[in-house]
Amino acid sequence: MERISKAAFRRLPRYHQILSAYESVGKEFISSRELSEILEINETLVRKDMADLRIRGRQNQGYGITALRVRIENFLGLQEITETLVVGAGNLGTALATYAGFSQYGLKIVGMIDSDPDKVFSTVGEHTIHPVSRLGSLIRKRDIKMIILTVPLAAAQEVTDVCVEAGVRAIWNFTPCELQVPPGVKVRNEQIIGGFMALSYYLKNLAAEEGNEEKEA
Amino acid sequence: MERISKAAFRRLPRYHQILSAYESVGKEFISSRELSEILEINETLVRKDMADLRIRGRQNQGYGITALRVRIENFLGLQEITETLVVGAGNLGTALATYAGFSQYGLKIVGMIDSDPDKVFSTVGEHTIHPVSRLGSLIRKRDIKMIILTVPLAAAQEVTDVCVEAGVRAIWNFTPCELQVPPGVKVRNEQIIGGFMALSYYLKNLAAEEGNEEKEA
DNA sequence: GTATTATCGTGAAATAATCAACGATTGCGG
């Protein structure tokens, strides 16, 4: 298994986004300095990250953008299709289910689940909403390994248990619930409010002492 | 200005969430060991974080949950009301604008903005959608310091410029755009796809070598 | 009242992450 440091791992999504943006305007190479300025990190660190990924740059030119993007995608397994269900068809679930950007990362939503009888069998975009009673069987039938969890807090653990029992190994958790799962199942807590907390701290200290640039905390 | 390490700062949202959950079921104290097990970190680290926050625990009992939660909220400035606009009334903007959970963190959405004439002056929940032509004046009138950015990629920079010009100092950026802002303006990139990337990596390596628990990377 | 046990607080050690420095290489301008 290929390994990089945790810190480097956290930077990969940013690198990927920057590379995609540069690629879309036709750039072929990007230097460690350019990347470092965008991410507000040291340029040596960028070179270290590239070395960790076994990517070699070219003197006087930088790194090949497409090769680097593809390398990151392969490292993360994004070239494989990951089929998933959106469990919870509320506003957030709907927003995620209709977001067009996921497909370029190999993330394919194959259905939605909700407990509300008024929603069941209706559609959101091209996705059908299935009843929660079919959750386990859908996971088994399609051998789904990952779910997107956007149910209300009170239902989160119960739904999780059903999914895990049916074979799910990764949970993208958008609820504020601290899920209990057995070993071998990975939970990614997408605590969106955390982003606001960082900004709130910035604004609070901005008010307290103007004229002081803060770095990402 | 109160400071803690970056690493500790990143843990605050998780702590806060756990504390809220424990508080809601009536618990009064929580030990460093309990917190460490939930976050999958070393328990000394939790105690260090508490020391950084100037929170003292009680021998044989742990830390007072409410006091700790309030301390984190004050540290982050969450006791202040932060008024914000949701700029971009698509699916994601709508989901964020209607999310009830923000108010408990002092985050108050005072309106929405969209460029689509069919949406303008309609309402989402209790929020009115204003035309993009009013963006600058709304920010100035209410002295808004933060916006939630959920517009399409192509419009992101242009809208940002208007907001910054009008006095916005913090941007919660849900677009995949690398925004250019002057010094003194903080951008928080909420790159949701990053969460999926971590899970994808986990699943890829799970397939490659079963029976191997991965930690948060 | 005393022993026991859980838990904290903290200094020192270990590990991880970042940064500074510099030689080596490559493309470009003339």
Place this chain on the structure above:
DNA sequence: CCGCAATCGTTGATTATTTCACGATAATAC
């Protein structure tokens, strides 16, 4: 063809973060 400027790759130093170890303390059981 030659020198210049940009950029990489890498080593070693520095800083940040985490972990270990242990003494101190407070609640609890008896």
